[in-house]
Amino acid sequence: MRIEKAEKLGLCFGVRRAITLLREAVREHGEIETLGPVAHNRLLVETLAGLGVRSIESPDRARGRTLAITTHGTTPGVLAEMGARGIHVIDTTCPxxxxxxxxxxxxxxxxxxxxxxxxxxxxxxxxxxxxxxxxxxxxxxxxxxxxxxxxxxxxxxxxxxxxxxxxxxxxxxxxxxxxxxxxxxxxxVNTLCEVTQAQQDAAMRLARRSQVMIVIGGRYSANARHLVEICAPLVETHLVETAEELDTSWFSGKEHVGVTAGASTPDEAVDALMARLESL
Ligand code: SF4
The missing domain is CATH 3.40.1010.20 (4-hydroxy-3-methylbut-2-enyl diphosphate reductase, catalytic domain)
Structure with a gap:
């Protein structure tokens, strides 16, 4: 069985940048809160929680004096509210x-x-x-x-x-x-993300020559779901959050497996998926 990764896949520069900013913020301020999850990926959220980054649902739940805005950004109204309450904002909104x-x-x-x-x-x-x-x-x-x-x-x-x-x-x-x-x-106005477009194009090319596609990413991640939407009309496609979710029956009689990953999927999750696929 040949296992091939898409030419472009996985963690994008916007999420990597946000993780770096959050790590620096934790070092400087101790535990911090983010407005919503850093990205729609459970593994990433759990890893950051281990470092002291906790997600809250709305600004009125903020307990600390530092609140981080995620890559998805927020409204000017929320930023003004934070300012009025004297809360220090770490803005990781993707450029x-x-x-x-x-x-x-x-x-x-x-x-x-x-x-x-x-x-x-x-x-x-x-x-x-x-x-x-x-x-x-x-x-x-x-x-x-x-x-x-x-x-x-x-x-x-x-x-x-x-x-x-x-x-x-x-x-x-x-x-x-x-x-x-x-x-x-x-x-x-074309406001589409070029990184996402490149990953989607690479996934489409790979899906055309594969017999089954595996997309690894969060179930609530918009870009992981779009990768599935692009691949599914071309070939049998499965979305998994972790390598453990792979079902061996998907690969029965298949000689070419394609792999892609959402823009918020950590590198470790992709590596674990490749290792499990190679062990099959
Ligand atoms: S997917 Fe694109 S827009 Fe979203 S965080 Fe990554 S680089 Fe930024």
Whole structure:
């Protein structure tokens, strides 16, 4: 059985950067809290918990004097609240998410209504909406926008950073053809994460030549789920959080196994998966 890793996979620079900042913060401030999990990966959250990084659900749960914002970012309102309460903020917002926040703010300030292609309950999307003031709306399909009272004259469109390129272009294209003629101006800003796009492209190429694909990543990780969505139409695909979840029956009669990993999957988890696969 040949086991092949995707050319690009696993922990992205944004999450690596956040881990480094959090380690430094723990050394300086002792135990710290993060607003939401550092990334949607249980192993990573557990490893950081061992170092003294604890996740809280909302700012009012903050017990310490230091609170870290995760790679997904947050709203300007939360940052202002922290400032007013005198809480020291360690901001690990990924620079790519920051660019998307800036795009959302600039569109809103220029008078555009802003449509964010993304999951409305995802922390990154909530943060992006915060940067649009009251001019934003999040949706994953045009159908979710039906409750528009009237089509705005100027419309901006951007994306949650980890969405797939094809899904975003499909959504934006449909908006242009259905709503576009009723607007005066439409502006589409490409806020997709290039790291995620490169991983998705590599996963697609590998899925085309594999007989089964294994995606390792958190079940609630948006980018791990997108890797599954990309591979599954091409080949049998399984999402696992740990190497122990591998089922030997998946590999019966298979000669070529492809492996990819979400952008928040720790290197150790990928290594453990490869070791278990090689032992089969
Ligand atoms: S997946 Fe992309 S946007 Fe998200 S943290 Fe990693 S580099 Fe940043």
């Amino acid at each position: 790519i998410v920051r660019k998307a926040q800036n795009a959302a703010r600039e569109l809103a300030e220029a008078g555009f209504a802003v449509i964010i292609f993304g999951q409305a309950d995802h922390s990154e999307v909530k943060g992006l909406l915060g940067y649009t003031g009251d001019r934003g709306m999040a949706a994953l399909s045009i159908g979710q926008l039906d409750d528009w009272e009237r089509i705005p004259s100027r419309l901006g469109i951007l994306s949650q950073t980890t969405q797939t390129r094809s899904a975003f272009t499909g959504f934006a294209g449909e908006l242009v053809s259905t709503v576009g003629p009723k607007t005066r101006e439409m502006r589409i």
